[in-house]
Amino acid sequence: MTAAALGRRMVSESATEGLLLRADGVTKRFGGLVAVHDIDFTIPAGSIVSLIGPNGAGKTTFFNIIAGIYDPTAGVVIFNGREMIARSRRAWLEPFLWFLPGFIGLLLAVVAASNGAPDGEIFIIAGITLVALMSTLVIGVARPVSYQQALPRIGIFRSGRPNDMVEAGLGRTFQNIRLFQNMSALENVLVGMHTKLHSTWLDAMFSTPRDRREEKEAAEAARGYLRLVGLRGKDGELAKNLPYGDQRRLEIARALGSKPKLLLLDEPTAGMNPRETQEMIALINRLRNDLGLTVLLIEHDMKVVMSISDRVTVLDHGEKIAEGSPAEVRANPKVIEAYLGAPAE
Amino acid sequence: MSATPVVEADKSAKAPNGARVGAAWRKRISDFAHAHRSWTIVISMAIGSVLLYVWSAFPPFSFVQSQNTWISGFVNAGVFILLALGLNIVVGFAGLLDLGYAAFFAFGAYLYAFGASPFSHLHLPFLLLLVAGAVVAAVFGIALGAPTLRLRGDYLAIVTLGFGEIVPIVFLNAEKYTQGTNGIGGVDRPNIFGFQFPGIDQTAYYVLMAIVVAIVLILVYRLLDSRIGRAWAAIREDELAAAANGINTVTTKLAAFALGATTAGFAGVLNASKLTIVDPTQFQFQVSFVVLAMIVLGGMGNPFGVAVGAFILYNIQAVLLKQLNATFENLQVPILQDIDFVKFQFLLFGIALVLMMMFRPEGLIPSQRRRRELHAADAESSEDLALIAPDAGEVSL
Numbered sequence: 001m002t003a004a005a006l007g008r009r010m011v012s013e014s015a016t017e018g019l020l021l022r023a024d025g026v027t028k029r030f031g032g033l034v035a036v037h038d039i040d041f042t043i044p045a046g047s048i049v050s051l052i053g054p055n056g057a058g059k060t061t062f063f064n065i066i067a068g069i070y071d072p073t074a075g076v077v078i079f080n081g082r083e084m085i086a087r088s089r090r091a092w093l094e095p096f097l098w099f100l101p102g103f104i105g106l107l108l109a110v111v112a113a114s115n116g117a118p119d120g121e122i123f124i125i126a127g128i129t130l131v132a133l134m135s136t137l138v139i140g141v142a143r144p145v146s147y148q149q150a151l152p153r154i155g156i157f158r159s160g161r162p163n164d165m166v167e168a169g170l171g172r173t174f175q176n177i178r179l180f181q182n183m184s185a186l187e188n189v190l191v192g193m194h195t196k197l198h199s200t201w202l203d204a205m206f207s208t209p210r211d212r213r214e215e216k217e218a219a220e221a222a223r224g225y226l227r228l229v230g231l232r233g234k235d236g237e238l239a240k241n242l243p244y245g246d247q248r249r250l251e252i253a254r255a256l257g258s259k260p261k262l263l264l265l266d267e268p269t270a271g272m273n274p275r276e277t278q279e280m281i282a283l284i285n286r287l288r289n290d291l292g293l294t295v296l297l298i299e300h301d302m303k304v305v306m307s308i309s310d311r312v313t314v315l316d317h318g319e320k321i322a323e324g325s326p327a328e329v330r331a332n333p334k335v336i337e338a339y340l341g342a343p344a345e
Numbered sequence: 346m347s348a349t350p351v352v353e354a355d356k357s358a359k360a361p362n363g364a365r366v367g368a369a370w371r372k373r374i375s376d377f378a379h380a381h382r383s384w385t386i387v388i389s390m391a392i393g394s395v396l397l398y399v400w401s402a403f404p405p406f407s408f409v410q411s412q413n414t415w416i417s418g419f420v421n422a423g424v425f426i427l428l429a430l431g432l433n434i435v436v437g438f439a440g441l442l443d444l445g446y447a448a449f450f451a452f453g454a455y456l457y458a459f460g461a462s463p464f465s466h467l468h469l470p471f472l473l474l475l476v477a478g479a480v481v482a483a484v485f486g487i488a489l490g491a492p493t494l495r496l497r498g499d500y501l502a503i504v505t506l507g508f509g510e511i512v513p514i515v516f517l518n519a520e521k522y523t524q525g526t527n528g529i530g531g532v533d534r535p536n537i538f539g540f541q542f543p544g545i546d547q548t549a550y551y552v553l554m555a556i557v558v559a560i561v562l563i564l565v566y567r568l569l570d571s572r573i574g575r576a577w578a579a580i581r582e583d584e585l586a587a588a589a590n591g592i593n594t595v596t597t598k599l600a601a602f603a604l605g606a607t608t609a610g611f612a613g614v615l616n617a618s619k620l621t622i623v624d625p626t627q628f629q630f631q632v633s634f635v636v637l638a639m640i641v642l643g644g645m646g647n648p649f650g651v652a653v654g655a656f657i658l659y660n661i662q663a664v665l666l667k668q669l670n671a672t673f674e675n676l677q678v679p680i681l682q683d684i685d686f687v688k689f690q691f692l693l694f695g696i697a698l699v700l701m702m703m704f705r706p707e708g709l710i711p712s713q714r715r716r717r718e719l720h721a722a723d724a725e726s727s728e729d730l731a732l733i734a735p736d737a738g739e740v741s742l
Contacts, residue, residue: 067589095492134484137491142596166591178586180579182717190572191579195591197572201600204571205564207383211571238717258591 019078020045020262020294021066026075028061035061037318038075043262043296048288050297050305052329053315054338059298060175062315063264066296067172068165080169080261084160091158094151098133098140105129167195171260173251175267175298179239185250186235189222192257225253229283245276249283256287262294263287269301277301281308306330314338383563390559398551409668417547422659423554424616428632429639429655430561430648431608436637437646437715438574439601440581441494442502444633445509449606451628452485453478453613455516455523458623461533464524471535471618479610486606490599497584509633517625528624535618542618550619557615558652561608565648568604577601578714631691635662638694642701644708646715653710662690 023041027034036058043049051059064070065085066077077085109125139147151157160168171192180188197218203211226235229249234242239250248268255263268284269277281304287293299305305312306326314322314329316338322329329335378385400406401415409415428450435443456478460469493504516523523529534542535553542549568574576597579587588594617623635658643654666686673682686693701708707716 069585069589098491130484134487138487141491141494141599142593162585162588163591163593166589172589174586174589178583178589180582180586182582182714183575183578187575187578191575191587191592192590194572194576194579199572201568201571201573201604204567204573207567215571254590 018044020080021296022078023062023066024076024078026062026065026077027073028058028065028070029073034318036065036072036315039315039318039320041313041320043294044310045261045294046288046292047310048284048295048297048308050299050309050312051315052299052302052305052312056317057315057338058318059315060266061318063172063266063296063298066165067170067264068160068162071159079160079165082168084165084168086157086159088159089157090155093156094140094158097156098136101132101136102129105132163195166258166260169259169261170264171255171258171262172264173248173255173266173268175270177247177251179247179251179254181238181240183239184235185226185231185237185239185242185253186219186222188239188250188254189225189257190218192225192254193218193222195258222253222257225256226250228256228286229253230279245272245279248272248280252283252287256291260293262296264296266298267300268297269299269304277304280304284308382566386562386566387559390555390562394551394555398548409664413545413547416551418660418663420547420550420554420619421616421663422656423551423558424612424619425636425639425659426558426652426655427561427608427612427615428636429643429651430558430565431605431612432636433605433640433645433648433651434565434568434608435601435605436640437651437712438569438581439577439598441598441601442498443505443602443605444502444630444637445489445505445507445512446605446609446636447628447630447632448489448509448512449482449486449609450613450616450632451512451516451625452482452606453610454617454623454627455529455613456481456610457614457617458529458532459522461618462529463531464529468533471533471537471614475611475614478614479607482606482610482613483603486603487599490602494595494598494602506630509630513625513628516628523625526624526626528622530622532617532621532623534621544621554615557611561611562648562652569648573597573600635694638698640708641698642708644711644715647708647710647712650708650710650712654708657709658694666690666693 019042021041021043023039026036026039026041028036039062041062051062053059061070065072066079068085071088072085074087076083079085105125105128109122109129112122112125180191183191197214199208199211199214202208223235226232229252231242231246231249231253234246239247242250252263252265252268265284269280272280284295284297285308288295297305297309309326311324312322312326312329313320314332314335316334321334321338322332324332397419398416401419402412406412406415428446431449432443432446435441435446457474459465460467460474460477461471489505489508493501496504517525519525534544535549536542537553540549542553576587576592579590579592580594580597584594616627620627636655639655639658640651641654642658643652644650669686670684673684676682
């Protein structure tokens, strides 16, 4: 796995020991609206942590920051020991960097032409410039690890994008299910396994042994994930034709395809009946106990939250108002107030 | 004709029992087609092109024009099939609207004209230039794609449209190197392993084109079912969800752009070597537009449908409309004999496209997935799921 090593900032060992994810002072503003304000948050490895709060509390925004969809306005997220998410610094300079060889080459060509150089020389300069420009463009877009490590050294930092986070070991589901509706269940899981497969377009074109072996093994593994979440024998079904509960489960199977360390589940039992909810709780427990996954859960169903969480964090109006074990949180007067309103005088 | 080079290019499939396939009943053929797609393409391309070649010498084809004219037209159609297959990677697979595709066609053609013509005093080998043309087109595909692929939908279409307009104008104005409007003439005809392509008899071009189309079809189908093909489909359906599953959307889209441009580069070299002249008017916007129309007509996302669409549309444009003119003139049909149908081809294309969009937006021979996407809205509103069920292929729309 080519994990993206983004951060250069030293992270002290003791501060992150046993923690899979640590968020420090994460803030997100949308114009004048402060969606998330100064949240410190930790997820110990191997635990199930829940994030709860009334509607509009900023849970999903916080979730999306961790998943790399939003750039935070302030704060840092250290994932798996690396600084992955932070406010991008001078990221706008990056594209200029790619065009640098082009500018230099153009300058050289102009200087050469004004000094009466023959056409041949100018052609050679133009050719070399073109090749250099192509190379920097391709490197800049593909972002190999060494390039990502080199950037912060010259003061440019780009917050991790969703795909960087997946490479680093994060898998997620969406609040409103976002499956690839017109693909089969199996194909959905195969897309989820994208980062774990390595055959390139060249392998595919020439149907190399590596490609054929990998495709076969991938399909086998994908069926395994489907069985794991209880979708045995449904690999050929189109995602949109599956019942609602199965779609939720398929989304989890797809997220598992990237072999994540941390699984973010956004309201996994929303809209489910009690029996499906029980099955989902059992599945989440199984993922933690059998696969050793760490789970971060957003959930409205208090029964679910209280029964499976090791720790619960409560957000309200973008601020963290309580944190602790389920029993502590349940007894916290601030939490009761946030959910039920302040007591009438 | 010989399909041996194709057979060599295809290392994956096991040797089939040709005689058995010929005699096999329908189910066995379809099973075979399923299991050995590359071989199916080779065999059907071979049978199809031999049939077309022979049949074009007999009625009703022979009433219209001579066999050699037909064959020459089929070769031109092959160029458009290649263009359509390449653009289908960008538009059909990855869902990126590219309106400047003719630019990559131009790079291939001009590269061949530079590499093998009296104008440049260079006479490099054809096969080398075929590869070089594809590579140069791919490089420009990346050059266009890298800065623009962060754009979406309409904005990408506008940028590619601009690029498609700029490239022919650059070739037009760089007179010193391209002879401007006159174009570069007298381009070498191909010479492959000592076999010099004759000027009048088009059979050699026909064979070459059939082989290239078969190879490109095989490669494109393989891409469709691969890791990158799934990634393209995922991006087309839901870009955010694709990124949240670890797909680097920028590089994946860039790969589509580069591969599409590569195919256009092949087409450009082949076209230049057949016409033996390259000039900027060959690469105007209408080429991009016609190729896009071919894809929409044939069935976006399905390489076979796209190839058929390109073939049909080219022949309508180049043969049918001219024949209509001649027929009505000969028969002295009032009013119709005064209409020049060739002039109205874009009007007819436009009407055809509007009708297609209204009644069969997925194209003549659609890809299953595209059809499901296009009819998702209908199914949700009418609750008529039978319409989009995979087995309900016969439902008329």
